[in-house]
Amino acid sequence: MPSATELAQKFTEPDGFKKLFGFGGGGRAKKAHELFTTADASGVTPAYTLDVRTHEGCLYYIKAISTRGDLDEATLSELTNAAQSVPLGTMRYEGMMAATLPESMASESEASDIYGLSRLNDGIFVFPLSIMSKKGDAANAAWAEKGGEHFVLPLEDKAIAKKF
Amino acid sequence: MAGLIGVVAIFVLNGTWPKIDHNIGLILVVFSVVSFGSAIFSVIIARGHLRTTTRLRQAAAEHGFRFIRNLDGPGFQGLLFREGTRVRATDLVDARASSTPFLAGSVTGQYANDSSTPRVVAASFTMIPLPNSVPNIVLIANGIGTLRQAGLSLAGRQKLSLEGDFDRHFTLYSPEGYERDALYIFAPDLMQLLIDTTAGCDVEFVDNAMYVYSAPGRYRDGAAIKNLVRVAERVQDKLRRQTTRYSDERSVGFTDTGSSAAGALTVAAPDIAAAPRTVSPEDHAAGAGKVGADGQRLRTKTTVLQKLVTAATTLLLTVAVIYTVINYLPTLLNR
Numbered sequence: 154m155p156s157a158t159e160l161a162q163k164f165t166e167p168d169g170f171k172k173l174f175g176f177g178g179g180g181r182a183k184k185a186h187e188l189f190t191t192a193d194a195s196g197v198t199p200a201y202t203l204d205v206r207t208h209e210g211c212l213y214y215i216k217a218i219s220t221r222g223d224l225d226e227a228t229l230s231e232l233t234n235a236a237q238s239v240p241l242g243t244m245r246y247e248g249m250m251a252a253t254l255p256e257s258m259a260s261e262s263e264a265s266d267i268y269g270l271s272r273l274n275d276g277i278f279v280f281p282l283s284i285m286s287k288k289g290d291a292a293n294a295a296w297a298e299k300g301g302e303h304f305v306l307p308l309e310d311k312a313i314a315k316k317f
Numbered sequence: 318m319a320g321l322i323g324v325v326a327i328f329v330l331n332g333t334w335p336k337i338d339h340n341i342g343l344i345l346v347v348f349s350v351v352s353f354g355s356a357i358f359s360v361i362i363a364r365g366h367l368r369t370t371t372r373l374r375q376a377a378a379e380h381g382f383r384f385i386r387n388l389d390g391p392g393f394q395g396l397l398f399r400e401g402t403r404v405r406a407t408d409l410v411d412a413r414a415s416s417t418p419f420l421a422g423s424v425t426g427q428y429a430n431d432s433s434t435p436r437v438v439a440a441s442f443t444m445i446p447l448p449n450s451v452p453n454i455v456l457i458a459n460g461i462g463t464l465r466q467a468g469l470s471l472a473g474r475q476k477l478s479l480e481g482d483f484d485r486h487f488t489l490y491s492p493e494g495y496e497r498d499a500l501y502i503f504a505p506d507l508m509q510l511l512i513d514t515t516a517g518c519d520v521e522f523v524d525n526a527m528y529v530y531s532a533p534g535r536y537r538d539g540a541a542i543k544n545l546v547r548v549a550e551r552v553q554d555k556l557r558r559q560t561t562r563y564s565d566e567r568s569v570g571f572t573d574t575g576s577s578a579a580g581a582l583t584v585a586a587p588d589i590a591a592a593p594r595t596v597s598p599e600d601h602a603a604g605a606g607k608v609g610a611d612g613q614r615l616r617t618k619t620t621v622l623q624k625l626v627t628a629a630t631t632l633l634l635t636v637a638v639i640y641t642v643i644n645y646l647p648t649l650l651n652r
Contacts, residue, residue, distance in 0.1 A: 199598035204392040218598075225593035229601065230446075230525070234413055241390025292598075 154314045157293045161197040163317060164189050164295060172316045173308075184255040188297055188304060194220065195297035200307065201229065202290070203236035203279070206244060212284040213244040215267055216307060218294045220276035228272075232279065235270050243267070248283030254295055254306035273303050282307045369537050370408055376539035377410045380546065385409040385422075395521055395528035396455065396469055397440060400617060401426030406442075410542055412549075413446065419549045420444040421536050429468030433627040438467040441535035445549055447525045448561045451502060452495040452612035456487040456511070456520040463530040464519045472616040483508045486516055495612045502559055510555050514548050523614075524607070527556060567609025 155163065163169040170182035170189070189195045200216040201224065207213075215236040217224070224232075243266050251264035258268045258278070270279040282291055291307040298304070328334050370386060377384035388406040391398060398404055409422035421443040429435050440463040455471060457464055475490045477499055483489070491499035502522070511520060518531040536542060604613070 201598045201601050206390065206392055208390070223595040223597045225595050227593055229596060234446075237392035237394075238385070238388060238411070239392070240388055241392075292602075 154292075154310060155317050157197040157199055160293060160295070160308065160313065160317070161195075164197065173312065175316070181255060185306070188255045188299060189295065192297035192299040192304075195295070196220065197293050197295045197308070199292060200294045201232075203229075203233050204239070206241055207287070208241060208245065210287050212287070212289060213241065213248055214282040214284070214290070215239060215244065215270075215279065216282055216291065216294065217271075217277055217279045218296060218305070220278070220296060220298075224277070228277070232270065232277070236279070239267060239270075244281055245283065248281040251281050253280075254297060254304040257302040257304050259302060271303070278303060278305045280305050280307060282309075284309065372538040373408050373410060373536065373542070376542040379539065380412065380415070380542065382415060382542075383411040385411060393444065393528075394523050394526065395442065395444065395530070396464060396523075396617075397424050397426060397428075397438075397442065397467065397528075397530055400469055401428045401438075401467070402430055403427050408536070410536065410545075412546070417546055417550045417553060418446050419545065419553075421542070421545055423533060423536075426467075432468060432624075433630045434468065436466070436468060438463065439533040440467075441531045441533055443529045443545065443549070445527045445529075445553060445556065447522070447527060448557050449563050450525045450607040451522050451560055451563055452492055452498050452565070452608050453615045454495075454499050454502065454522040455490045455615055457490070458487055458517050458519050459485065460517070462517070462519045463532065470618050472618045475615055479503060479508060481505065481508065483512065486512050487520070490615055492612045492615055498563070498565065498612065502563060504559060507555055507559050510552060514552055527552075565608045565612060567612065568604060568607050 160169075163172075164186070167186055170185040171179065174182045174185070198218040198220060200218050203215045203217050205212060205214045217232055247264040247267045251268070252258060252260045258264075258271070258280070264281065267279060267281045271277055272279075278294070278296055280294070284290070289309060289311055291309045293308045293313070295306040295308060296304060374384045374386075386407065386409075388409060390404055391406050393399075393406075398406075404424065404426035407423045407425070409420060412419050412421075422441070423439065424442050425437065425439040427435055427437050455464070457471075471490045475493055477489045477491050477496055478484055479489055479500070483503075489499065489503070515529050515531075518529045521528040521530070536545065604610070607613070
């Protein structure tokens with residue numbers, strides 16, 4: 154599987170997001186590429202797993218990325234506490250509804266509980282991820298900041314391994 | 318109740334009482350009384366619960382703690398949270414951001430789902446964060462405690478006997494290979510403190526938290542919360558001293574501090590002046606600086622009784638099906 158740096162490089166090329174979104178995702182891929190390459194800051198960063206729960210054979214994650222280097226233990230502990238206090242129903246719902254790059258995190262109020270755990274001023278993005286199988290994860294996430302808006306896209310390992 | 322309403326409706330429409338058999342009338346009356354009684358009982362319970370919620374909300378606000386009314390399927394790591402289904406935490410007083418961090422409330426869930434006797438259990442719980450991750454150690458109170466009621470059983474080979482009269486109060490379980498670690502953490506003064514403060518409760522150490530499980534309804538008002546703050550302060554002080562320097566050299570990314578003993582347990586030297594330690598996502602995922610994989614979770618098992626009940630139920634059902642098929646199928650086919 155490509156590393157975070159290799160993925161960031163691939164997403165700067167026009168075909169990167171096209172490969173990821175696949176057939177029918179052309180418009181979205183174009184927007185994502187444009188955003189990723191013209192953003193004030195963007196990249197692909199390894200993601201922390203703050204909490205993961207299993208329900209009916211599916212996995213529900215709350216993940217975090219830090220755009221300013223590794224997180225300290227105290228911050229991780231606070232974020233983990235907050236993530237563990239999110240009801241399973243919220244994780245499931247917001248995992249489905251969360252807006253992902255090229256839509257901004259603020260654009261989808263239905264995922265506001267989990268996105269609300271983010272500390273955007275400190276470069277910490279917190280986001281949900283649902284995986285409809287017993288195995289799977291997203292070790293990395295693509296992110297961007299543009300005009301005061303924040304964007305995040307969890308990169309599922311299975312999709313990345315298959316498409317890149 | 319519906320029957321009674323029907324009878325009254327017939328009287329209003331026809332002007333005469335319907336003719337009801339004496340027995341049916343009696344059944345109607347009994348059902349009506351039971352339904353009415355249940356409704357009254359539910360209202361009383363709901364009012365009592367509402368009063369408790371209000372009192373706890375006020376107590377939490379007085380102390381500057383957060384109050385959470387309902388939390389369906391929380392991600393806490395204690396046995397009652399990770400082993401059950403339909404787990405719900407209610408009336409949570411969240412003091413994790415305070416100088417005496419704890420989280421207390423009620424929990425209900427369905428347990429022993431893989432046995433023939435799944436059960437719904439309610440309990441009170443307190444979670445006290447620890448400064449460090451420790452192996453999963455469980456103290457089961459002697460008698461029928463919350464974890465036993467929930468049908469949660471731990472593999473016998475993990476049982477560990479401690480000195481003094483500790484065994485009279487608790488049965489201690491620690492993961493195989495982590496006996497020395499358990500003895501390091503459970504120094505005699507911590508054992509005495511736990512006997513004094515949590516007697517009759519089940520206690521669990523998991524990751525970087527201690528959970529205390531007790532009978533439901535332990536935290537009902539401000540006085541209980543005040544008492545909890547006092548106990549948490551006392552316990553935390555001791556726990557901090559006992560666990561701050563704990564580290565497990567079997568964990569991923571363990572760095573030797575130079576004080577390693579011959580065995581697995583290492584006491585890390587405290588580094589007061591050090592900057593906050595950062596953790597990379599990879600190390601975090603691998604559980605670096607925590608506890609080795611074998612020590613993170615105790616092995617749970619189905620009890621012998623549960624196995625017997627499951628086997629007996631399966632046998633009875635099979636016999637019943639065979640009996641029905643043999644005796645009634647020919648009659649049905651001949652019709």
